[in-house]
Amino acid sequence: MKNQRIFPGIILIGFGAYFFLQQSQISLFKEFxxxxxxxxxxxxxxxxxxxxxxxxxxxxxxxxxSGFGLHFHVVDRLQIWPNHIGTFILIIALGFLLRYQKVGAGLFQGMLFLVLAILLLFYDKITQWLGLLENGVSLAWKFWPAALVIIGIYLLIRKK
Known part of the structure; x- marks a missing residue:
């Protein structure tokens, strides 16, 4: 029974503190x-x-x-924080990898999202490194969403 009280307890404490600080009009926390x-x-x-x-x-x-909330707080405040879809995919990858650490499942999904996030976040640098292969990479880059859909369909219909 004790374990089932943690989530609602933290929610009530957090929301109570949030609304108390909001009603108190404390300017130190105004941006939150x-x-x-x-x-x-x-x-x-x-x-x-x-x-x-x-x-x-x-x-x-x-x-x-937590990651999405943190992203929306810091994206306009830190110059180095990327405002890119790759950031969201990186946060999802981190979630899968941390879950894998405790459960032992989700490594494939975590690594898949991590690779996808790296490709999205560093696409410009990757194409610069590849240099001469840029035309082939740009062609592949054009069709990668279709490849993701095909892989997803395969994972759904494949039998264990």
Missing amino acids: YTWPTLLIIVGIAFLFQGYLARDYEAILPGVIL
């Missing part, structure tokens, strides 16, 4: 009175549920929600 903060609170609740209650399936949504 936004919906990404609520994503972070829910994500942290999932992470506490995952690690403290040993409900390891909660790690993935915890990392995704």
